[in-house]
Amino acid sequence: MSLQDEIAQVRTEALAAFQSAGDANALEAARIKYIGSNGAVKAFMKRLGEVPKDQKPAAGQALNALKDELTNAHEAAKGAKASAAPKSAVAFDYSEPLAPERVHAAGKLHPLTRTVNELRDLLRALGFEVVEGPEVEDERHNFDDLNIPADHPARDSFDTFFLNKDALLRSQTSTVQVRVMESRRPPVRVIAPGRVYRPDIIDATHHSTFHQIEGLYVDKGVTMADLKGTLQLFVNGLFGEGTRIRFRPSFFPFTEPSAELDCSCPACGGDGCNVCKDSGWVELGGCGMVDPAVFEAINKARGDHAYDPDVWSGFAFGFGIERLAMRRHGITDIRRFLENDLRFLRQI
Numbered sequence: 001m002s003l004q005d006e007i008a009q010v011r012t013e014a015l016a017a018f019q020s021a022g023d024a025n026a027l028e029a030a031r032i033k034y035i036g037s038n039g040a041v042k043a044f045m046k047r048l049g050e051v052p053k054d055q056k057p058a059a060g061q062a063l064n065a066l067k068d069e070l071t072n073a074h075e076a077a078k079g080a081k082a083s084a085a086p087k088s089a090v091a092f093d094y095s096e097p098l099a100p101e102r103v104h105a106a107g108k109l110h111p112l113t114r115t116v117n118e119l120r121d122l123l124r125a126l127g128f129e130v131v132e133g134p135e136v137e138d139e140r141h142n143f144d145d146l147n148i149p150a151d152h153p154a155r156d157s158f159d160t161f162f163l164n165k166d167a168l169l170r171s172q173t174s175t176v177q178v179r180v181m182e183s184r185r186p187p188v189r190v191i192a193p194g195r196v197y198r199p200d201i202i203d204a205t206h207h208s209t210f211h212q213i214e215g216l217y218v219d220k221g222v223t224m225a226d227l228k229g230t231l232q233l234f235v236n237g238l239f240g241e242g243t244r245i246r247f248r249p250s251f252f253p254f255t256e257p258s259a260e261l262d263c264s265c266p267a268c269g270g271d272g273c274n275v276c277k278d279s280g281w282v283e284l285g286g287c288g289m290v291d292p293a294v295f296e297a298i299n300k301a302r303g304d305h306a307y308d309p310d311v312w313s314g315f316a317f318g319f320g321i322e323r324l325a326m327r328r329h330g331i332t333d334i335r336r337f338l339e340n341d342l343r344f345l346r347q348i
């Protein structure tokens with residue numbers, strides 16, 4: 001075999017060895033074997049003496065070129081190993097730029113929280129104060145003092161979650177009205193947003209856990225006109241100026257007279273569509289004038305006559321927050337609020 005052939009063979013072996021080295025140690029071993037100070041290339045240099053004089057310059061150049069080529073190939077193999085290593089060794093590459101969709105991935109408030117905040121801001125402007133009450137209640141606050149008779153079907157365990165004989169999960173935020181009037185003398189002007197529970201069959205429009213916002217205003221000379229004016233402002237803030245409202249006569253044990261509040265359909269503006277079933281109106285919630293029997297129950301609990309029905313009058317309203325948010329954003333399934341599906345939450 002001529003020196004030239006031997007060089008060609010070593011070149012092929014060395015390139016293959018650098019390329020296939022499984023780890024840094026194998027690569028270093030290959031470097032020592034081929035381009036180290038006692039390696040194959042060095043050995044060829046020593047044998048240049050064997051080469052005929054006229055071919056020496058060409059052979060020398062060829063060996064230098066081989067040495068450069070193998071040195072470069074070794075560097076390249078070493079570089080590839082170094083950049084591959086962190087990927088398998090550490091879970092996070094701090095130098096990797098963030099993907100564009102992750103750069104602005106700041107959190108935001110849940111649609112229900114935002115709806116509550118908007119309602120709170122609207123009603124605060126009218127002087128209402130935000131109050132809270134417990135979610136675990138007793139029958140007195142959830143029923144008795146709200147003038148709900150002992151045999152009323154709402155007290156049935158099919159309509160209320162009873163924890164035991166004396167405790168239940170509140171089925172309405174009206175409980176907070178009772179607690180506020182028990183602890184404060186009139187006038188009062190409060191709103192109470194909060195979670196309520198009912199053993200309903202869960203479907204697109206019913207859930208066992210949902211939210212209500214309750215409003216109570218007690219003062220001298222409060223009338224149904226004040227109630228309507230307040231709710232008109234509330235609806236304008238939520239659905240835009242020009243939204244019409246109407247009262248439909250209704251019945252609730254704790255208000256007299258009672259009304260259901262409707263507003264002109266936010267989806268079609270009142271022309272009629274599938275959301276409003278072509279009526280042009282959608283239902284928002286219940287309201288009315290505080291029943292004097294509620295004032296008397298409060299007086300009894302307080303042991304005084306602070307809420308004299310001949311002196312004080314008041315209105316109350318209660319709306320389902322999910323329903324308001326659904327009307328506002330055109331959402332058709334109440335279950336979406338609790339599913340934590342980011343695609344839904346980002347869309348709102």
Ligand SMILES: [Zn+2]
Pocket residue numbers: 265266267268269270271272273274275276277278280281
């Ligand atoms: Zn409509």
